[in-house]
Amino acid sequence: MNPVKVGLLGLGTVGRGTVTVLRRNAAEITRRAGRGIQVSAVAVRDTARARSAGFERLEISDDAERVVRDAEISVVVELMGGLEPARTLVLNAIAHGKHVVTANKALIALHGNEIFAAAQAQGVMVAFEAAVAGGIPIIKAIREGLAANRIEWLAGIINGTGNFIMTEMRDKGRDFTDVLEEAQRLGYAEADPTYDVEGIDAAHKLTILASLAFGVPLQFDRVYTEGISHITRADVFYAEELGYRIKHLGIARRSARGVELRVHPTLVPQRRLIANVEGVMNAVLIKADALGPTLYYGPGAGAEPTASAVVADLVDVVRTLTTDPGNRVPHLAFQSDALSDDPVLPISAVETAYYLRLQAVDRPGVLADVTRILADADISIEAIIQKEPTAGTPHVPIIMLTHRVLESQMDKALARIEALDTTQGKVTRIRLEMLNSA
Amino acid sequence: MNPVKVGLLGLGTVGRGTVTVLRRNAAEITRRAGRGIQVSAVAVRDTARARSAGFERLEISDDAERVVRDAEISVVVELMGGLEPARTLVLNAIAHGKHVVTANKALIALHGNEIFAAAQAQGVMVAFEAAVAGGIPIIKAIREGLAANRIEWLAGIINGTGNFIMTEMRDKGRDFTDVLEEAQRLGYAEADPTYDVEGIDAAHKLTILASLAFGVPLQFDRVYTEGISHITRADVFYAEELGYRIKHLGIARRSARGVELRVHPTLVPQRRLIANVEGVMNAVLIKADALGPTLYYGPGAGAEPTASAVVADLVDVVRTLTTDPGNRVPHLAFQSDALSDDPVLPISAVETAYYLRLQAVDRPGVLADVTRILADADISIEAIIQKEPTAGTPHVPIIMLTHRVLESQMDKALARIEALDTTQGKVTRIRLEMLNSA
Numbered sequence: 001m002n003p004v005k006v007g008l009l010g011l012g013t014v015g016r017g018t019v020t021v022l023r024r025n026a027a028e029i030t031r032r033a034g035r036g037i038q039v040s041a042v043a044v045r046d047t048a049r050a051r052s053a054g055f056e057r058l059e060i061s062d063d064a065e066r067v068v069r070d071a072e073i074s075v076v077v078e079l080m081g082g083l084e085p086a087r088t089l090v091l092n093a094i095a096h097g098k099h100v101v102t103a104n105k106a107l108i109a110l111h112g113n114e115i116f117a118a119a120q121a122q123g124v125m126v127a128f129e130a131a132v133a134g135g136i137p138i139i140k141a142i143r144e145g146l147a148a149n150r151i152e153w154l155a156g157i158i159n160g161t162g163n164f165i166m167t168e169m170r171d172k173g174r175d176f177t178d179v180l181e182e183a184q185r186l187g188y189a190e191a192d193p194t195y196d197v198e199g200i201d202a203a204h205k206l207t208i209l210a211s212l213a214f215g216v217p218l219q220f221d222r223v224y225t226e227g228i229s230h231i232t233r234a235d236v237f238y239a240e241e242l243g244y245r246i247k248h249l250g251i252a253r254r255s256a257r258g259v260e261l262r263v264h265p266t267l268v269p270q271r272r273l274i275a276n277v278e279g280v281m282n283a284v285l286i287k288a289d290a291l292g293p294t295l296y297y298g299p300g301a302g303a304e305p306t307a308s309a310v311v312a313d314l315v316d317v318v319r320t321l322t323t324d325p326g327n328r329v330p331h332l333a334f335q336s337d338a339l340s341d342d343p344v345l346p347i348s349a350v351e352t353a354y355y356l357r358l359q360a361v362d363r364p365g366v367l368a369d370v371t372r373i374l375a376d377a378d379i380s381i382e383a384i385i386q387k388e389p390t391a392g393t394p395h396v397p398i399i400m401l402t403h404r405v406l407e408s409q410m411d412k413a414l415a416r417i418e419a420l421d422t423t424q425g426k427v428t429r430i431r432l433e434m435l436n437s438a
Numbered sequence: 439m440n441p442v443k444v445g446l447l448g449l450g451t452v453g454r455g456t457v458t459v460l461r462r463n464a465a466e467i468t469r470r471a472g473r474g475i476q477v478s479a480v481a482v483r484d485t486a487r488a489r490s491a492g493f494e495r496l497e498i499s500d501d502a503e504r505v506v507r508d509a510e511i512s513v514v515v516e517l518m519g520g521l522e523p524a525r526t527l528v529l530n531a532i533a534h535g536k537h538v539v540t541a542n543k544a545l546i547a548l549h550g551n552e553i554f555a556a557a558q559a560q561g562v563m564v565a566f567e568a569a570v571a572g573g574i575p576i577i578k579a580i581r582e583g584l585a586a587n588r589i590e591w592l593a594g595i596i597n598g599t600g601n602f603i604m605t606e607m608r609d610k611g612r613d614f615t616d617v618l619e620e621a622q623r624l625g626y627a628e629a630d631p632t633y634d635v636e637g638i639d640a641a642h643k644l645t646i647l648a649s650l651a652f653g654v655p656l657q658f659d660r661v662y663t664e665g666i667s668h669i670t671r672a673d674v675f676y677a678e679e680l681g682y683r684i685k686h687l688g689i690a691r692r693s694a695r696g697v698e699l700r701v702h703p704t705l706v707p708q709r710r711l712i713a714n715v716e717g718v719m720n721a722v723l724i725k726a727d728a729l730g731p732t733l734y735y736g737p738g739a740g741a742e743p744t745a746s747a748v749v750a751d752l753v754d755v756v757r758t759l760t761t762d763p764g765n766r767v768p769h770l771a772f773q774s775d776a777l778s779d780d781p782v783l784p785i786s787a788v789e790t791a792y793y794l795r796l797q798a799v800d801r802p803g804v805l806a807d808v809t810r811i812l813a814d815a816d817i818s819i820e821a822i823i824q825k826e827p828t829a830g831t832p833h834v835p836i837i838m839l840t841h842r843v844l845e846s847q848m849d850k851a852l853a854r855i856e857a858l859d860t861t862q863g864k865v866t867r868i869r870l871e872m873l874n875s876a
Contacts, residue, residue, distance in 0.1 A: 021586050021587075021728045022586075025586060025728070029585065029586060031773055032585050032768070032771055032773070032776075034764060135728070135729040135730070135732070136583075136732055137578075137579050140578060140579070140583050141578070141583075144575070145567075145575025145578050145750055147471065147749065147750045147753040147754075148463060148746045148747075148748075148749030148750050149459075149463065149746055150463055215470075271714075273711060273714060273715070273735060276714060277711070288746065289462075290573070290742040290743065290749075291736065291742070292573070292740075292742075294574055294734070294736030295735040295736065296734060296735075297733040298729065298730065298731060298732030298733065299730045305728065305730055307586065308584065308586045308587055308728040308729040310586075311586030311728075312586050315585040315586070316582060319761070319765045319766065319767065320761075320765075321765065322761060322762035322765045323758075323761045323765070324760035324761075326472060326760075327472070327756075327760045327761070328757065329757065330470070333470055334469045335469055338469035
């Protein structure tokens with residue numbers, strides 16, 4: 001059979017990885033797919049730079065519009081990143097009857113509903129395995145592997161930069177800013193690290209995972225997003241002392257009242273597998289009703305790991321070329337006319353346990369005041385550590401773990417604690433999840 | 439669309455789980471698959487017992503032959519276990535143009551080549567996700583998710599009973615026989631535990647994984663298989679002291695000389711995620727060239743976890759009903775005419791590091807004799823522990839970790855050590871794998 005012809009938009013890190021993997025493993029891929037996959041045209045902004053990548057026999061131009069219209073091309077692979085012109089080009093490719101493979105999480109999280117509707121109308125596929133957790137086949141696992149299940153919740157380390165920072169803070173006892181600088185030196189973090197450390201990148205991915213898991217539309221703007229820049233070395237240390245580890249998690253949970261979508265630092269029991277995912281690695285833990293807990297672990301970024309997902313999507317698309325569109329795996333796991341309108345809960349309506357750290361005057365009665373306020377708000381305390389004062393400060397840290405409580409209730413209690421004369425500044429709160437499979 | 443009609447062979451643990459999941463999650467499954475899945479006939483040996491399971495509206499008979507011929511039925515689900523009559527019924531179902539879903543690892547490992555050839559000739563699918571690692575979508579991950587990669591090796595905890603025993607031996611400092619009896623009481627181990635503790639069940643699953651990973655035919659009889667019944671509490675303890683944990687692993691590796699297929703107890707560094715997979719849980723770690731290391735973790739047995747895989751296969755098969763057979767995912771990941779004939783290496787040709795434990799007379803010079811023999815065989819020592827003698831025995835245990843060496847070379851050295859006057863009995867050897875991703 002003739003090879004399937006593919007047009008590539010973008011030849012950055014992932015684009016070069018994709019061409020490399022398609023060429024190096026051409027024999028292996030053909031033995032699996034039953035036919036070859038050939039990159040027949042590449043469009044980039046800077047053709048001189050793209051040509052310096054040194055790929056032989058690669059037709060490079062700066063005319064992306066021509067690639068998405070090229071009658072020879074069956075699949076357009078969008079690896080430019082960013083919202084525009086990626087969105088317009090993807091929609092144009094669809095309009096010209098091309099299948100699309102993309103690694104663009106922001107594009108799918110923000111414009112996926114529009115893109116999938118267009119693809120559905122044209123009878124083409126849009127595949128996006130590389131958009132979440134790099135090369136880990138997590139979208140395939142949820143969409144196909146777990147198709148028998150009602151998924152109850154999922155929790156993921158879905159940003160490698162953030163996990164690298166949390167790992168280093170714990171392993172080496174270093175401060176956030178210190179580790180961030182190292183991550184930037186190593187190329188794990190961008191010059192502007194906002195997307196990674198403030199959780200926006202993770203929120204894009206969580207948006208996608210939640211839709212696949214629960215059959216709700218993509219709704220990035222409803223994700224509660226909190227970064228890790230306020231986590232101190234002391235918090236990491238106290239968490240360890242209490243038997244927990246702080247991870248930056250994306251969490252989606254389905255309850256009777258609605259769907260929770262949240263990205264925030266989270267205390268997790270040390271013995272959990274996900275607490276032991278280190279460095280830039282990613283992992284997603286899913287609790288499904290029939291299957292129970294499963295975890296998927298691997299590299300969440302990088303040229304070839306991401307290319308692995310892009311090429312797997314290409315093989316899948318090649319296989320669906322002769323499938324009746326109605327029988328294909330639906331873009332968001334559920335048939336497009338069977339999405340549910342379960343509301344997304346605001347963070348105030350979410351219930352979790354908490355780690356609290358506050359600075360208090362070292363004087364009898366202060367702890368009694370604080371615990372009284374929590375008791376009045378019906379918040380039970382699971383553990384308390386009160387540290388000795390350090391020389392030169394009149395304040396001592398008090399660390400508490402609470403049982404589960406509504407966030408709105410915690411807000412009120414913390415406002416009262418912060419208003420006490422005997423406490424100083426804001427209370428640090430970090431949510432705590434047991435992530436047990438019961 | 440009309441629901442797809444399914445015939446079920448067997449209504450044991452997994453069969454009942456499958457009917458339960460299909461019914462409880464019918465709405466969710468239909469929202470994903472686009473059409474319903476209906477069990478329209480069940481064949482069992484003991485109809486009275488099957489009826490006592492209490493499912494309403496379930497047509498139960500003892501006529502399996504009628505089910506595999508039923509013109510109304512599109513998919514036959516084989517959940518009887520065992521080789522016969524399962525093999526004959528599956529072949530008959532295929533001959534009548536039915537797709538087949540099975541959870542039967544022994545059947546696939548031993549007769550898969552024959553069954554897939556028959557299915558290929560008839561243009562039907564045989565799906566077997568439930569045959570390996572229960573509900574974990576590991577077959578899908580390898581066959582589709584990793585389709586871009588050259589897979590280098592994989593290592594799996596693919597028998598929950600064995601992992602439960604190893605975990606309890608370590609956690610509670612208990613003996614093998616003691617823990618085995620508890621596992622039998624808890625229903626984790628069969629009355630005849632041979633298949634689990636001697637590694638036969640794991641070898642069935644490894645056979646399947648290796649074919650999917652490397653594109654070689656199924657060859658169960660080439661798997662080197664060693665159980666865990668000879669592992670002592672002392673070995674578990676010494677391994678921990680050296681920074682390792684003993685896991686019963688199935689390992690498949692591709693080298694320039696051939697393919698390694700082996701099931702044996704293995705020392706793994708404690709910090710590896712797979713070393714921390716506990717109790718009856720399963721996990722498979724895969725090293726692929728583009729993707730790097732990924733790990734898949736979850737319940738490897740049980741009614742509903744296994745049913746989760748059976749039903750996922752049903753949804754997949756329903757989706758391929760309109761796919762041109764040539765475009766379907768090949769049974770063994772690679773096109774049937776593209777399997778390779780890489781030889782399977784005998785265990786003597788495999789290279790690993792070793793943990794050695796021997797009993798020696800507590801007398802100067804013994805350690806020198808032993809290390810001299812290893813040095814003569816070009817075996818480097820990584821660590822040695824020599825314990826104090828315990829009261830009442832003239833022997834002391836010597837524990838050593840070696841660097842990597844060919845098994846045949848180790849065989850010769852151990853024969854010489856065992857022949858020394860100053861050593862007692864056989865040397866315990868447990869292979870050691872770093873399982874690092876480099």
